[in-house]
Amino acid sequence: MARLEMGVEEAADAATAFSFKREMLAALPSLRAFAVSLSRRHDRADDLVQETVMKAWSKQESFQPGTNMRAWLFTILRNEFYSQMRRKGRELPDPDGLFADNLASHPEQYGKMDLADFKGALDKLPDDQREAIVLIGASGFAYEEAAAIAGVAVGTIKSRVNRARVKLQELLTVSGESDYGPDGTSAPLVNRAFPGR
Structure with missing residues (x-):
């Protein structure tokens, strides 16, 4: 009987x-x-993800089944990132612009240009605002989940997201819907090529 109970426990552990x-x-x-x-x-991102996965795997007994795995992993990754930053003492800047130059390739389409402009504006945000807008806007977390990941109050996350949105609009000189898509110079060419737009 003890063997059967042990077999059931091992099967449950394997399923978990x-x-x-x-x-x-x-x-x-x-x-x-x-x-x-x-x-x-x-x-560096690949290294962070690898370190996060290794830590999560070694600490899987502390994960509560039925809770949000993504939020748990994001918290581990965020903590690991800031731990590494503290160990190094500071983040190394990009004084020669080598990294920025790699992002600034001449795009062939409007979407690529807009994305490059957006990336540049996103990089200019303070770290806490960039983190908040990425968690909410890009990763799809609810404010409560993002607040738990960042270790701050929900109101703080909402405030950071709002400030980030306002700053992005300012940096991208966006004042309304008409600011998206082709500019005034190229719009006639696009409309001629794609009637009905």
């Missing part, structure tokens, strides 16, 4: 580990995107 692994793997793309937004370097 499989579910944990499946949920963790499903969160990897958004986890990597968050890591890129924090570190601003793809190679």
Whole structure:
């Protein structure tokens, strides 16, 4: 009888580990995107994600099944990022503009140009505002979840998101819907090429 009970427990443990692994793997793309937004370097983001996965795997017994796996992983990643920053003493700037130059390739389409402008504006935001807008806008977390990940009050997250949106509008000189899409010079060309737009 003891052998049967032990077999049932082992089967339950295996099922839990499989579910944990499946949920963790499903969160990897958004986890990597968050890591890129924090570190601003793809190679460093990959290292952060790897470190996060290793820490999560080793601490899986502290994860409460039925709770939000993505929020738990984002919290681990964020804490790891700031721990590394504290260990280094400060984040290294990009004085030669090498990283910025890699982002500033001449786009072939309006969407690419707009995205490049947006990335540049996003990089100019203070770290706390950029983190908040990425958690809410890009990663799709609710304000409560983002607040838990960042370790601040919900009102603080809402305030940071609002300030980030206002600053992005200012940096991108966006005053309304008409500011999206082709500018006044190129709009006639686009409308001629694509009637009905």
